[in-house]
Amino acid sequence: xxxxxxxxxxxxxxxxxxKIESKVNLQNCIIGNDxxxxxxxxxxxxxxxFERCADTLELEKFPHYGKxxxxxxxxxxANCSIARGSLSDTTIGQGTKIDALCHVAxxxxxxxxxxxxxxxxxxxxTTIGNNCWLGLNSTIKNxxxxxxxxxxxxxxxxxxxxxxxxxxxxxxxxxxxxKITINKEKLFLMAGQAEHDLVQ
Numbered sequence: 001x002x003x004x005x006x007x008x009x010x011x012x013x014x015x016x017x018x019k020i021e022s023k024v025n026l027q028n029c030i031i032g033n034d035x036x037x038x039x040x041x042x043x044x045x046x047x048x049x050f051e052r053c054a055d056t057l058e059l060e061k062f063p064h065y066g067k068x069x070x071x072x073x074x075x076x077x078a079n080c081s082i083a084r085g086s087l088s089d090t091t092i093g094q095g096t097k098i099d100a101l102c103h104v105a106x107x108x109x110x111x112x113x114x115x116x117x118x119x120x121x122x123x124x125x126t127t128i129g130n131n132c133w134l135g136l137n138s139t140i141k142n143x144x145x146x147x148x149x150x151x152x153x154x155x156x157x158x159x160x161x162x163x164x165x166x167x168x169x170x171x172x173x174x175x176x177x178x179k180i181t182i183n184k185e186k187l188f189l190m191a192g193q194a195e196h197d198l199v200q
Contacts, residue, residue, distance in 0.1 A: 009044065015072065028084045032072035032094070040079045044068045047083030047106025047124060062086055064106065071112075074098070083108075083124075093130065105142065117154075129164065 003022035008014070012026045015033035020026070024037050027044035037043070049062035066085020071094040076082070080098055083106040084090060090104065093112035102120045104110070111130035116122075120134045123142030128134075132146060135154030140146065145161045152158060153169025153176070162168055167177045 003039070011067070012044070028066075029068040029070065031070045032074065034073045035070060036075040038076060038078040038080075038100070041076055041081070043070075043076075043080075043082045044084045045081075047086060049086055049106060049124065066090065066107065068092070071096075077102075077118075080104075086124075111148065135169075 001019045003020060003024070005023045006020050007025045009027035011028045013030045014020065015031055015035065017033055018031055018035040020037050022039045024039065025042045029044040031037070044067065046064040049064070050059040051062055052059055064084050064086045066087060066089040068082050068084050069089050069091045071092065073095045074092055074097070076098045077100040079100050080102045082090060082104040085107045088107050090106055091109045093110055093114065095113040096110055098116045099118040099120070101118050102116050104122050105124035107125040108122050109127045111128060111132070113130060114128060114132040116134045117136045119137035122128065122140045125142055126140055126144045126146070128140070128146040129148035129150065131148055132150045134140070134152045135156065137154060138152045138156045139158065141159045144158065146158070147162055147164035147166065149165045150162050151167040152173065155171065156169050156173040157171040158168060158173040166175050167180065168174060169176050
């Protein structure tokens with residue numbers, strides 16, 4: 001399905017059974033099967049990357065040659081922005097869900113079955129693992145590595161790498177895994193449902 005006023009650039013491929021809703025703008029991207037892209041989302045434009053000239057201090061734009069690769073069964077909600085890679089590709093793994101008003105910068109790699117809730121911002125060249133949950137309005141600094149099964153609390157600002165299965169919160173974000181009061185085996189299934197009950 002292709003909705004009203006959708007723009008699809010020449011360098012785009014869209015897989016089977018995918019739904020591209022109204023006013024979506026696609027450039028330089030490959031979208032897999034069974035994906036949903038909600039209205040007003042922009043995918044595949046250049047990221048925000050400038051180098052300052054040593055002599056004049058003027059800003060010179062860094063070129064972008066990569067694509068956005070979206071695997072099967074990904075859902076991207078309204079008003080999101082996903083930048084193409086500069087020298088490599090921006091990739092979003094199978095089954096990942098991205099809520100409204102999220103920004104994914106250039107060269108970011110997101111694993112499988114990860115959730116980005118509304119307002120999440122991911123800086124350029126950051127890697128996020130599989131089965132993660134990023135809370136409302138969380139910010140992930142550029143060039144970080146976030147492991148698998150990581151939970152990031154709402155409103156957190158992550159400025160350091162995060163190990164597998166860690167739980168971080170705060171500004172700057174710090175590990176709170178040792179403060180969790182419920183069965184940790186169930187924690188990742190509950191992420192987003194009762195966040196305020198997870199810590200003392």
